[in-house]
Amino acid sequence: DAKTTQPPSMDCAEGRAANLPCNHSTISGNEYVYWYRQIHSQGPQYIIHGLKNNETNEMASLIITEDRKSSTLILPHATLRDTAVYYCIVRVNYGGSQGNLIFGKGTKLSVKP
Amino acid sequence: NAGVMQNPRHLVRRRGQEARLRCSPMKGHSHVYWYRQLPEEGLKFMVYLQKENIIDESGMPKERFSAEFPKEGPSILRIQQVVRGDSAAYFCASSPPLAGLYEQYFGPGTRLTVT
DSSP states (O other): OOOOBOOSEEEEETTSOEEEEEEOTTOOTTEEEEEEEEOTTSOOEEEEEESSSOEEOSSOEEEEOTTSSEEEEEETTOOGGGOEEEEEEEEEOOTTOOOOOOOOOOEEEEEEO | OOOOEEEOSEEEEOTTOOEEEEEEOOTTOOEEEEEEEOTTSOEEEEEEEETTEEEEOTTSOSSSEEEEOOSSSOEEEEEOSOOGGGOEEEEEEEEOSOSSOOOOEEOOOEEEEEO
């Protein structure tokens, strides 16, 4: 699976959009971009994933560049409860077999009042 | 639909004892993964199981650690003769038995402390 690079930490004001970048310059054509987050002391929580089109769900939006070498996770209106470590993971579609997730160090997002 | 359940949530063992960690996947899920998170570090994959089969154990330490997912009952991660370095949070995740790529749903974790 391709390696990802994320800033170690970011701050965001409550109510503003949080934009979390991720570089995955060695991504290959069959690899998806996944985002998880881990709120302190809890199990990781799935947020969103995509292949090449932008995706949106009730939690966030995922913007993937046309060359797929980077992506941005957007939390449109960050709240204090969004303070967490956010992990960008690139993952191969094993076509029936599930495979494990490879977590890096992630970005520690601090939402401030 | 209940989420992934893990028990116990906290476990204290003395060096040399055995630790058994249980994971009940979400209803209908037959794929289970175990991850370990050492203090101040990221999650590391340990093992991937389907019912009665170990699919990938490439992340498991060679000694003292074993995992199973029987036909009936929860998945068990067993650590024999625990040492202080085994102190960590152990998370399990599950996913459905469907073709393709599906997200993994994580449990709340078991925090193991070895004294």
